Amino acid sequence: MKRIISILLENEAGALSRVVGLFAQRGYNIDTLTVAPTDDDTLSRLTLTTQGDDHMAEQIVKQLHKLIDTIKVVDLTVGAHIERELMLVKMKATDKDIRTELKSCVEIFRGHVIDVTPTTYTVQLTGDSHKLDAFIEAVREMGIMEVVRSGVSGISRGDKFLRV
């Protein structure tokens, strides 16, 4: 089962490498990883996704918590949550028909074309991972040149929040 784990981390040298190292050392995979400072720049917020059953997820959360730089950890998948990912896709767009078709596809997926050249379209899309996967499938035949995904960022729904 896919897990979205959110971590509030001291924004210190080496903190990120300890998180990544932990996953390597304990034999867990990281599928996606995003990290950036928060509104308080002494803190980093990190979201990572991985696969695992309940037992494994519990161990991962506990192990992450044990890292000295970790302030808070939650497995967002346990409760109601929102996940978002940003994707940039560069498409071959020389053919007029393809341009039209692509534009309508982008509209359906509520994306934007953010760069245009005589031969390419670059599309920006946000959503959960399924939506981005679906878009890729929808436009695959039209000629994808490059895909860049930010990895998942997650936040819980409602009153719950992760803060010091």
Place this chain on the structure above:
Amino acid sequence: MELLSGGEIVIRALKDAGIKNVWGYPGGAALHIYDALYRQDEVRHLLVRHEQAAVHAADGYSRATGKVGTALVTSGPGATNAITGIATAYMDSIPLVVISGQVPLTKIGQDAFQETDMVGVSRPIVKHSFLVTRAEDIAATIAKAYYIAGTGRPGPVVVDIPKDVTDPSYKVPYAYPSDVKMRSYQPTTKGHRGQIKRAVKTLLAAKRPIIYAGGGVVIDNASEKLIELAQALNYPVTNTLMGLGCYPGTDRQYLGMLGMHGTYEANTAMHHADVIFAIGARFDDRVTNDLEKFCPHATIIHVDVDPTSVSKNIEAHIPIVGTCNAVLSEMMAIYQEMGLSPDSAALAEWWIQLDQWRADQGIYTASRYEESSGNCIKPQDVIKMLYKVTNGKAIVTSDVGQHQMFAAQYYLFDKPRTWINSGGLGTMGFGLPAAMGCKLAFPDTDVACVTGEGSIQMNIQELSTCTQHNLPVKIINLNNAALGMVRQWQDMNYSSRYSESVYEESLPDFVKLAEAYGHVGMKITHIDELEEKMRECFAMKDRVVFMDIDIDRSEHVYPMQMPGGSMRDLWLNKTERT
């Protein structure tokens, strides 16, 4: 405020952290620190002969005293030599601060002379690490390092200090923090009261209970509380290899060590138990044997200060996260409040069964091996003699191999912190430097290093350190002319094909070797001379004595759990099994 250089701050901060002894070895990147060390006399430095030994000695000191141990090494090879020592401490949750010199900040990343990314290399084997980038940060970092190392589940902390940060010409105001607070690190102490109540109820309702106590009880100095509870309940106790001594080895309720080379009675009792009270133990694979077959009847109460240890290998029915001390106190209080008592009829029956197992196959009650005769000295008898000669009061360190298991089985440790061994990592070469650390801490106590001719050669150079710093430890070398534990596995699993486990005729004359370092050497080849020679050895209070004892080369360690079996599936000797 006083102005000090970075190098001076390192030493002053050690002093202010209450550190009296540092084990170490100098080199380029650490020279400013060493110069500051030279210009004071409050922190003592003990020069070793190899950085691995510096860390093991600090580790031995810590295990014997409960204090945080300290080692100081230089960058590059000094730092990498320390790695095995750090990993050893990490696996056994031993609090250490290891300070390493580093190339100057301006050279980091340039493949400079003696540059190793110490923080990176040590990352998976430390509790935490720091790279200090400003002289102003040294004192606070060292204070944090000691705080982190010694609290919660203890462990080694590395403080890597680039040479320019210790520059003698750059002075900054010095202040040692009076208190350390970290928002990201607040170790749990007390267990959940509701859970503890459930645990007490479950424990009291047990018909076939057992207390399984590990190194966590030793580390938390919770031995007295454990004894109090166990004796109030009259429940049997087994200790792990790391827990030996936390429950008295000579007590009637003690069943001996459990696990791979645990006693028949302890392993069998575990298998049949209906409630297992695990405290400060972590269900290591050297204890449980096959997890699928582990203790099929048991409700498991698991107390540990580290939440990641709980339900990691074996799902606990009643998990409790807290220090051993806090949880045991709370359990005792709740037990007294409740006014309930154990099921005495069931318990009486359980004790009859336990005593029967003991009488049949007990490690201390039945005859488990052929006794020594003439030139055939049994290693078990050497350990029993060591026990007799030292009145069971020595601090015993060990290396890794058969001799370690014989020492664990046959020396009955009555007190915690008297059995010092590398249980988690199993580091050959640990014994002698660890013994030095113990001797430094307890100069008036007999310190014996039980070793093998294989292990002792991994840090034999430390005999010179013993001379320099006057550390009169006793070395009990169970010489079977082989990497005995390897050979045992080769006997059992590889049709006695002794691939690289024997040395042909290459072993040194250990008596002469000891003498070359200025020590006393003794060679023992006959059982009849053992007692007298050993008494002579321990009578020489101020000398290092190396007792090289030729033992039966064919002896195996038993009992031994059978791979893939349950806890009670044991080889009892070379031909019999349960």
